[in-house]
Amino acid sequence: MDLSTTRTYVSRSARAAGYCAIAAAHGLALVVLIPVLVYSAVLCLVGVGLLVLPLELRLLRRLADAERSRLGRWAATPTTPAGPHTRSTLRAVLSDPATGRDLRWAPCMAVAGTLLGLIGAVLFLFPAAVLVLVGLWWVFPADEPIKVMMNIPIDGWGSALRIGVPQFVLSVLLALTGPPLIARLAAASSRRLLAPSAAAVLAERVAALNRTRTGAITAHGDELRRIERDLHDGTQARLVSLAMQLGLAERTLGSDPEAVGPLLTRAREGAEEAMAELRDFLRSIYPPVLADRGLAGALSAVVARCPVPAAAHLGELGEVPAQVEVAVYFAVTEALTNAAKHSHARSASVTLARAGDTLRAEITDDGRGGAAEGHGTGLRGMRRRVEAVDGVLRVQSPPGGPTVITVECPCAS
Template identity: 85%
Template sequence: MIDLSTARRHVLRSARAAGYCAAVSAHGVVLVVLVPVLVYSAVLCLVGVGLLVLPLELRLLRRLADAERTRLGRWTATPTTPAGPHPRSTLMAVLSDPAGRRDLRWAPCMAVAGTLLGFIGAAIFLLPAAVLVLICLWWLFPADDPIRPLLNVPIDGWGSAVYAGAPQLLLSLLLARFGPPLIARLAAASNRRLLAPSAAAALAERVTALDHTRTGAIKAHGDELRRIERDLHDGTQARLVSLAMQLGLAERTLGSDPAAVGPLLTRAREGAEEAMAELRDLLRSVYPPVLANRGLAGALSAVVARCPVPATAHLDELGPVPAQVEVAVYFAITEALTNAAKHSHARSASVTLARVDDTLRAEIIDDGRGGAAEGGGTGLRGMRRRVEAVDGVLRVQSPLGGPTVIIVECPCAS
């Protein structure tokens, strides 16, 4: 007996592979046009015109390559980080980018092999439908048409059409079952080999990324120390100085006017309570006690419940998470929800927190007006520093008109 769930899983797997092949073929067709244009623009650099247009074309190539890197990550379930836009627009800066050289190596191969492999993979998946159509439309072909005799069996009715077409339909189903996944894996392996950095390049990029995050972590740590020092100096220290003055005045007044000591002690007690409240707020900004008491999931449930914007939370089982990662993710989500209410004017928001292998992934979405930028005073720069300080990644997608999507990914391996 055929297991329907297994058959459905095989069909979905082949359909997904065929979809990947179709996307590869579509990109290949675009590159069939773009590669000659790149060559022509490179020749025009001899007369100076290409120096103006070639960087624009290389940025377009980077977008295509990054789209393939993203698609590779989804298809192979292996994280493949896009290279991102070129940092500068000058031709020499673009050509000196190692990822740009990999893009140029990938483009002609994708234009030829990608177009061919992608087309074959998508066509094989559609082959059973084509055979079925031919069987059902046997009567459209003349009797002497070479298509009409299937397996050398004359087709003169439905019975002979089904009898002769069934083996071909079965063969096409087998090809559609195994062909697209095989071709998709071949195309993905080729694209990954061409687009992914070598071991040495990956190590160099990793060192550069670590140097960047280390610099950001040191700066974030310095900013945090200065903030704590400022809060202590301007708030708590001033309260304690006032408290000492009130107690000293009460001590001097005690012998001459005991009745006036009571109000002084009352003000001193109020000052001490205010100082303790400020110290508690300062400690919460360093490591919120709710994280120690309820864990990250419980703390975020409380944050979502108190959010001014109607918000929902989807929190999976997280397992053990390092304390520094908990703090970074907690403050990032808190800041994102604050932005949704204060700057984005959102009507609703959602928070999704899950652990995928050794990566903690948070996604915050709001339906506000969008347009969030790190230089816009929305706290995104501080969020990025906190996340990068724990070797994490923060991505912001906020087109004008919304929605705003903030993704935080932090390694949480013990």
């Protein structure tokens, strides 16, 4: 076994031991949390538990999501974190399907996670303990010599070399192979309890499709109403004015030909303004810059025009479906508009990258934060656009900032 292979085995065992140590820490935390959850559930009978139990379940969700995030390295299939609860009432928390999985995982983790975690961490440290104990055989009384493994006493340097060295080699083998096996066993157990079943995944998928379909229909209706309003209040009004001016010029032509010139001039100006408004209106439906320069070029132009000083970090995107380009373009545009109008940000940044078949955009600003979907239609519109292309929008905007809006859309051809 060469040096690089040895380093690989040691590094893998060290990572596994770290996973086991964290699993043991989570297990011990759950040993404390589970009785608190039970006590709070009983207190729901008198009303007090209705206030404290949701907070405790959110803490449990944080522990469970931390475990879900760590499963990818050791479990056969990674598990996506369930995310924080969207609402704080007990009914809403309990209605979340992931809460049931969290509660199912907690007692198993408290017992099996603690035991497996401690065993894995101790196995990694076992060679050091063997080396120290064998080297300090002389500290122990002669009538009670040290027995490290297999109940074989070590009472001199001869027995330390004859017995201690093989025991140390055996402990090293256990340290290199034991923690990874235990980490995989613990991760597989956690994933079985924390990951949704195939039926649950299908049900959540159907619910998400129904929700996005409803959102897409609503967004489509809102868009049609916006188009009708913009055409009625803008372009149509200018065209009516243009027709009136041309009619007046027609009637004036016979009686006062010299007055027709100014009327035609105003009519031409009105026609030019109507065409400009119509061009702006068409850009709001599908920006021509997307067709001309692609998504990266279009967002570079948006960032350059942003009233807030902004930076763009654009990676290689490859071929992106047109509907995804539109959704991401308008999401970034709306996020930067919100940063300039409502967040009072001093700077912003846009990061756009593609990982496999997923396009990910992240818009960050250093404003005052506190953005929420209930405060206006901007974020709701962004979410509808993104979910209409089967994407995901996440908003992190604590009071005081910063605000981070993440958009992830599938872009497989």
